[in-house]
Amino acid sequence: xxSPHPAEAPVLSRTEAVELRKAVLSAFMGAAIEWxxxxxxxxxxxxxxxxxxxxDSSPQSGALKAFATYAVGFFARPVxxxxxxxxxxxxxxxxxxxxxMGLMGAATxxxxxxxxxNSAGMLAPIxxxxxxxxxxxxxxxxxxxAALMAVEHGHKGRRGLxxxxxxxxxxxxxxxxxxxxxxxxxxxxxxxxxxxxxICFWFGLVLTGVGLIIRKRVSETPLxxxxxxxxxxxxxxxxxxxxxxWRKVLLVIGVRFAENAGFFILTVYALTYAQTHLSTxxxxxxxxxxxxVVLAAAMEALMIPIWAGVSDRLGRRxxxxxGNGLFALGVFPFFAALNTRNEACICLAMVLxxxxxxxxxxxxxxxxxxxxxxxxxxxxxxxxxYGLTTPLAxxxxxxxxxxxxxxxxxxxxxxxxxxxxxxxISLFAVWMAKESYRDSISQ
Numbered sequence: 001x002x003s004p005h006p007a008e009a010p011v012l013s014r015t016e017a018v019e020l021r022k023a024v025l026s027a028f029m030g031a032a033i034e035w036x037x038x039x040x041x042x043x044x045x046x047x048x049x050x051x052x053x054x055x056d057s058s059p060q061s062g063a064l065k066a067f068a069t070y071a072v073g074f075f076a077r078p079v080x081x082x083x084x085x086x087x088x089x090x091x092x093x094x095x096x097x098x099x100x101m102g103l104m105g106a107a108t109x110x111x112x113x114x115x116x117x118n119s120a121g122m123l124a125p126i127x128x129x130x131x132x133x134x135x136x137x138x139x140x141x142x143x144x145x146a147a148l149m150a151v152e153h154g155h156k157g158r159r160g161l162x163x164x165x166x167x168x169x170x171x172x173x174x175x176x177x178x179x180x181x182x183x184x185x186x187x188x189x190x191x192x193x194x195x196x197x198x199i200c201f202w203f204g205l206v207l208t209g210v211g212l213i214i215r216k217r218v219s220e221t222p223l224x225x226x227x228x229x230x231x232x233x234x235x236x237x238x239x240x241x242x243x244x245x246w247r248k249v250l251l252v253i254g255v256r257f258a259e260n261a262g263f264f265i266l267t268v269y270a271l272t273y274a275q276t277h278l279s280t281x282x283x284x285x286x287x288x289x290x291x292x293v294v295l296a297a298a299m300e301a302l303m304i305p306i307w308a309g310v311s312d313r314l315g316r317r318x319x320x321x322x323g324n325g326l327f328a329l330g331v332f333p334f335f336a337a338l339n340t341r342n343e344a345c346i347c348l349a350m351v352l353x354x355x356x357x358x359x360x361x362x363x364x365x366x367x368x369x370x371x372x373x374x375x376x377x378x379x380x381x382x383x384x385x386y387g388l389t390t391p392l393a394x395x396x397x398x399x400x401x402x403x404x405x406x407x408x409x410x411x412x413x414x415x416x417x418x419x420x421x422x423x424x425i426s427l428f429a430v431w432m433a434k435e436s437y438r439d440s441i442s443q
Contacts, residue, residue, distance in 0.1 A: 031169025074395020080140020081387025088379030105208025112201025144383030163366030164308030252385025254429025299355025323360030328423030
């Protein structure tokens with residue numbers, strides 16, 4: 001068994017242990033709530049936004065337009081990463097996280113208040129894009145702060161496990177978003193299109209209130225407090241990161257590429273593919289995929305801390321490399337299972353590829369990326385690399401997948417090739433990164 005670095009394994013005092021639990025809870029709850037809001041839009045983009053905001057378009061054209069608005073949030077994320085990463089390194093993790101949550105809650109609630117195209121014409125999609133941009137700004141600053149809140153409070157030698165609670169918030173947010181949307185659809189399609197989807201977005205405001213209460217009770221991380229006390233806070237974090245740490249930022253982007261694009265194709269675009277190309281009057285494949293996504297999200301929430309714990313023992317690189325390699329191979333049987341129109345096959349494929357394999361790609365990232373940067377630049381560096389990935393990977397992925405399926409005669413095999421290539425790119429990026437699980441992050 002590999003033991004942690006001796007300088008990284010002191011016993012926590014009672015006060016430190018209490019603060020650690022509060023920090024981990026804050027990271028988990030905040031991430032889950034913000035990702036609920038963000039993923040809710042993805043589900044809506046696949047199922048209702050084309051009909052409400054682009055009713056004059058064909059099904060495929062409406063899907064492309066809906067995913068274009070969906071991508072706006074991803075293009076806003078680097079902006080949020082820059083703004084909130086800079087503030088997080090200047091003013092502290094806690095303050096910045098309160099702001100990101102407030103912005104996300106407000107944008108999500110207002111999306112639920114929007115008129116449809118039939119009521120307001122072009123004003124409706126314009127307002128939709130603006131509010132989606134607001135969601136993107138918030139989530140761009142959320143992940144880095146939530147991850148650092150757990151990692152920088154975390155027990156030395158168990159950073160992967162503690163940081164993974166910010167990662168667990170992602171599948172839990174996805175689970176909540178799909179679960180709430182499924183409940184809203186139970187009374188029927190007419191109710192869903194009129195009020196059901198709005199209630200889902202309004203519910204985000206309730207969750208935001210709970211999250212803000214939790215976040216206000218957690219203390220600032222001891223590493224940032226030390227930097228502030230000793231005058232080690234960066235004068236211009238963004239400029240210093242770009243001048244001194246740009247290679248590490250590029251590595252973060254490379255490590256994330258397959259994980260980010262794959263997640264959004266498999267959990268968001270798969271719904272559209274099933275609805276457009278697989279569902280028939282007697283077989284609702286779209287509903288099967290929705291059920292499979294919920295099961296996969298539940299499995300990933302269980303597997304993330306397991307893989308993160310393995311990364312604390314054996315290293316971040318090994319876990320990420322295995323995950324990316326298996327992902328590159330697993331996308332082909334996944335789409336084969338999807339085309340069977342058999343719910344058991346679809347659920348099994350989704351649970352294995354997302355719940356187990358994607359979890360291995362994603363679980364170590366909070367600690368892995370935090371360990372790459374010094375304290376005074378950590379929020380900016382981790383957030384910038386994380387945020388810059390999303391426009392090219394996750395944001396464009398459903399749009400690219402829609403185009404590739406059309407190019408391939410309504411078949412998904414070019415999408416599988418695309419994901420496999422991304423898996424190999426990320427595998428190479430992980431291989432290029434330095435192993436860091438035994439390094440000190442106190443500098």
